[in-house]
Amino acid sequence: MPRPSKIEVSAVNLRIPADKPRDYVGLIEQLFEARIAIKVYGDSFIAITQFHKESGLGVFSKYSEIDIDGSWFDLEDFGPAEQGKVDEVSIPDNLRPNLSAFYFELSEEAHVLAFETYSESKGLSARSVEKYFGAALRHSSIVSKFGRVEADIVKSYGEVERIIGLPNLKELKIVIRRPNPDDISGDLAARIEDRLSEQNGEEYVEITRSKDDKGLKPNDRSKKLAIVGAENGEVTGKSIVNGVQVDHTTKEKPEKVVDTYNKDEVDTRTMFRKLAGRLVKAIKQRRATT
Structure with missing residues (x-):
């Protein structure tokens, strides 16, 4: 065989x-x-x-x-x-x-x-x-x-979710280069594009930090923004593990x-097209939630 x-x-x-x-x-x-x-x-x-x-x-x-x-x-x-x-x-x-x-x-x-x-x-x-x-x-x-x-x-949606859910997360950074919202994208991507266009900007960066021992607790907006960043930029985080700061990034983690x-x-070729269709469908589904 x-x-x-x-x-x-x-x-x-x-x-x-x-x-x-x-x-x-x-x-x-x-x-x-x-x-x-x-x-x-x-x-x-x-x-x-x-x-x-x-x-x-x-x-x-x-x-x-x-x-x-x-x-x-x-x-x-x-x-x-x-x-x-x-x-x-x-x-x-x-x-x-x-x-x-x-x-x-x-x-x-x-x-x-x-x-x-x-x-x-x-x-x-x-x-x-x-x-x-x-x-x-x-x-x-x-x-x-x-x-x-x-x-x-x-970038890997799973890696984005892992970073957002890290215990003792001290910093969350979301970088978004101009997105292209369309009829299958959500309102958040459209608002980011409009904001950048109005100001002749090319890149939107949002950084949230915490000095509290409990760490960050990203809200629903941050989670959706991170999904936009997964497709149009990158998401990074910093957490404390055993008293040491550890960096996390989606840069080398493609979906x-x-x-x-x-x-x-x-x-x-047939097998490739099957998998390509599966991946594009997953991307569309993610966009529908943002």
């Missing part, structure tokens, strides 16, 4: 400013057509290499940029390669090594892009995707048409769905 294949899916929340056409299909299509590749860490780059606007399905490609002119290692001699052997190396200028591909799917209604973070025994970190969008969305061709588009990984499947019974 074949070993089950594992797949993980996370999501990035995209927000086009209110004074620009909120055409998310057009946004991803332009990123694809512009062939924008972004260095995300080390020698790794990410680019959108496929996108079908009718289905919203596309592909992130991750590849490496290597220094061909640098020094080479000879495994046979187990030392620096001789120049004669190096001179025999010929790699076409348009080719790059270590390619891996990951599906993504755009939900226009929710302005959320779900993507594979683990599939086919290969990984694409949520942080790398966030870095890709952070840089690609500042490309002049994107800014001229869509303005300053925000992109944040949807994700994980499952396994038998590749003899279902293909990877």
